[in-house]
Amino acid sequence: MSNRVEEVPVTGHNSDGSGGKDDFFPTNPEPSVPKDFSAEELWSFYEQMVFIREFDRRLLRLQRAGRIGTYAPVEGQEACQVGSALAMRQGDFLVPTYRDSGTMMLRGIPITTVLMYWNGRLEGLQIPAGVWVFPLTISIASQLPHAVGIAWAAKLQHKDQVTLVMFGDGATSEGDFHEALNFAGLFQLPVVFFCQNNQYAISVPASRQTATETFAEKAVAYGFAGKRVDGSDVLAVYRAVDDAIAKAARGEGPTLIEALTYRYGAHTTSDDPTKYRTEGELETWRQRDPIDSFAKRLRQWGLWDDAREHRWRVQVEEKLIQAVASMEGAPPARPADLFEHLYAQIPPRLLAQQAALEKEVAQARGVAE
Amino acid sequence: MSQLTLVQAVQDALRCALAADEHIVLLGEDVGRNGGVFRATEGLQEQFGAERVVDTPLSESGILGASVGLAANGMRPVPEIQFLGFIYPGFQQVVAHIARMRWRSQGRYSLPLVVRAPFGGRIRAPEMHSESTETYFIHTPGLTVVVPSNPYDAKGLLLASIESPDPVIFLEPMRIYRAFRTEVPEEYYTLPLGKAAVVKEGKDVTVVAWGTLVRETLEVIRQLEREQGWSIELLDLRTLSPWDEEAVLNSVRKTGRAVVVQESVLQLGLAAEIAARVGEECLLDLEAPVVRVSSWDVPPPLFQLEDWHAPTAQRIENGIGRVMTF
Secondary structure, X not given: OOOXXXXXXXXXXXXXXXXXXXXXXXXXXXXXXXXXOOHXXXXXXXXXXXXXXXXXXXXXXXXXXXXXXXXXXXXXXXXXXXXXXXXXXXXXXXXXXXXXXXXXXXXXXXXXXXXXXXOOOHHHHOOOOOOOEOOOEOOOOOOHHHHHHHHHHHHHOOOOOOEEEEEEOHHHHOHHHHHHHHHHHHHOOOEXXXXXXOOEEOOEEHHHOOXXXXXXXXXXXXXXXXXXXXXXXXXXXXXXXXXXXXXXXXOOOOEXXXXXXXXXXXXXXXXXXXXXXXXXXXXXXXXXXHHHHHHHHHHHOOOOOHHHHHHHHHHHHHHHHHHHHHHHOOOOOOHHHHHOOOOOOOOHHHHHHHHHHHHHHHHHHHHHO | OEEEOHHHHHHHHHHHHHXXXXXXXXXXXXXXXXXXXXXXXXXXXXXXXXXXXXXXXXXXXXXXXXXXXXXHOOOEEEEEOOOHHHOHHHHHHXXXXXXXXXXXXXXXXXXXXXXXXXXXXOOOOOOOOOOXXXXXXXXXXOOEEEOOOOHHHHHHHXXXXXXXXXXXXXXXXXXXXXXXXXXXXXXXXXXXXXXOEEEEOOOOEEEEEOOHHHHHHHHHHHHHHHHHOOOEEEEEOOEEEOOOHHHHHHHHHXXXXXXXXXXXXXXXXXXXXXXXXXXXHHHHHOOOOOEEEEEOOOOOOOHHHHHHHOOOHHHHHHHHHHHHOO
């Protein structure tokens, strides 16, 4: 392996834990309080991970109750979502996928908006002014070239802005991964490629996705550094992203970060992971749970506070209840909205179709009443 | 005023645009130092610098995908796809992202970008260099599709496309890149998108065409008018999506007959949509069924047979004859 890949002591990314993973994931990475964070910051890492987990579990329950549509759960990947979001600076640009609800919310997308999205409402696509988040991408890897263009625009306009784009292990097999990294390396763009290697692209394990030992080393082919981090360790993720952003902001170009993580649940609520994964494998990863392990460290560092933890959970619960109420209390979707925001001005042909739909709706409702 | 070919008019428009707005960047394969394989961007990198006229890697999805990000973050990119037949690796970017970013962000991110691509056949080119596949883009809601038929229109329509707040697919008919010259004003000017041009007024039949075939159809029309004494109206659609229904339907209401001439294959080409709309809106005005004059439903052939694939003068004449003698 080239020395341009930052040193990682392991090879292999087998999802069954083989391939030297134990070396990669030290059991007690930081025995004393880290000096690069205040106690308040360390608590906020914990709290935001708890928030995302509670959000995620709430959405699963809503889906099962038929109160929202298909949802792509994130449980197990909270350290990736929080570490990356909190490392981003004000004005940095996030380009997410469908599994990045956590990062999106931490970057300014309201909880209700995310709920509306998974409930099939156009309002779920709204992005508040001043929030630099792209619409989540469904088509795998197709957002990577967008991040490249966003970063390129920042460079051309001399903006102090770094773009972080998220994707999974499966995305590295798409052509757009190659095309984007090639552009970014060639034009030395301020972009961070953040790969959440959660070990599976639906059912296909990472070991069936590539013949290389890591995903991180693919950066070498594009002329920049790749880095592998423990995606269950929120501080490791934060530091890796923070370094990559600082480097990009200095004009030193892109970084590829591979965060090793695990999706505890299904690909989406329509998927059954018991068909392709074992309970034992899941258990191995749960033992290194990003939230439990961080709680353990907070205790070890003497920062744990039961009352604070309890207060936070109550707050999260209230926020979620309020967001669900707000989603369910929204007025019914307006059919005529279909025609809005497609063009800056609705062309005559679409105005006629909009009027036809409005008439049809009135007729159908007239019949129903 | 100077006499320019269509490709020179494109170049002139790009030069005007680059000079007028510093947010405009051109990017594509061979567009910089080489000035484009058709010389559409010749001299522009020299004049405006390598940051604004960018030679990219050979990477259609990269070019189009990066243009999405550039446009969303404050720039006005004008990517070039070297030939329309090479756009397929970037097709997802066009259909899934360029066409719907405004919609998918509910108005937050508009994409003021223009994808330029030479297209169409009968230039004796190798395979995949002669596609007339405008239908893919017309079929995709959210795109504006523009095809000029002469140098004057090319400059005005391209500048209007670059000014548009929405993404435009600007298809340049290669066969008439250098076929003839027209007067082209030196100053900056735009022509309205979504508006057809009446090339020639007439009373008996409406013929609709665009791009390369406008001029060829006009020649057939002049001959038929001389020989048959018919009065034939010719509309140049100019914008294929959203197309000027009002102009076409009003003309057909007047003439009672319609022929649509297109270089794309027959099945589900724009001619089919125009025929359907005429049927829906003008049935009682019609003296004859709408006739489509088109390429055959086969791939663009190797060049020895391409003249028999695209509409020939004979095929256009037969089409007009069919509606006139119905």
